[in-house]
Amino acid sequence: MAYALSWVVYVLMAVLIMFAFERYVSTWFSRQPRIFIRALLAIVLFTPGFVSADTVYLVPACVGILFNILAKSGEGLLKASLPMLLVSSVVFGVLFFLESRRPADELQADAGSAE
Numbered sequence: 791m792a793y794a795l796s797w798v799v800y801v802l803m804a805v806l807i808m809f810a811f812e813r814y815v816s817t818w819f820s821r822q823p824r825i826f827i828r829a830l831l832a833i834v835l836f837t838p839g840f841v842s843a844d845t846v847y848l849v850p851a852c853v854g855i856l857f858n859i860l861a862k863s864g865e866g867l868l869k870a871s872l873p874m875l876l877v878s879s880v881v882f883g884v885l886f887f888l889e890s891r892r893p894a895d896e897l898q899a900d901a902g903s904a905e
Contacts, residue, residue, distance in 0.1 A: 793847075800850060804835040822889070829881050837877045839870040 811831055816824050839851030841858070849857070854870035 804850075807835060808832065825885060825889075829885060830878075833874065833878050833881055837874045839873050841870065842866060 808828075808831065811828065816828065819827065834852050835850070837851040838848050839854035841847045841849050841854045851870060851874040855867060855874070858866035858870050
């Protein structure tokens with residue numbers, strides 16, 4: 791029960807952090823840095839990872855990575871970081887593809903508004 795409740799609290803806090811970024815911080819950046827930071831924040835907050843103690847637990851990957859760094863477990867660190875590396879590769883690959891498909895006039899309009 792505590793495990794499920796901690797996941798609910800974590801997801802609610804992560805959604806609150808994403809909302810706070812969108813509401814208060816994202817207006818400081820132009821379009822492309824805002825998309826990059828939003829994607830990076832979502833990857834760090836919402837990617838699940840694994841921690842092996844006596845049993846295997848599903849945890850946020852950022853927490854799993856920190857746990858394995860503190861436990862000085864090289865193999866555990868690799869296992870915890872692989873999901874985050876995989877998700878970030880896919881997300882940034884899709885973002886790169888979508889940005890490269892944008893028409894040139896939209897890119898010039900964004901560059902003009904950033905100045």
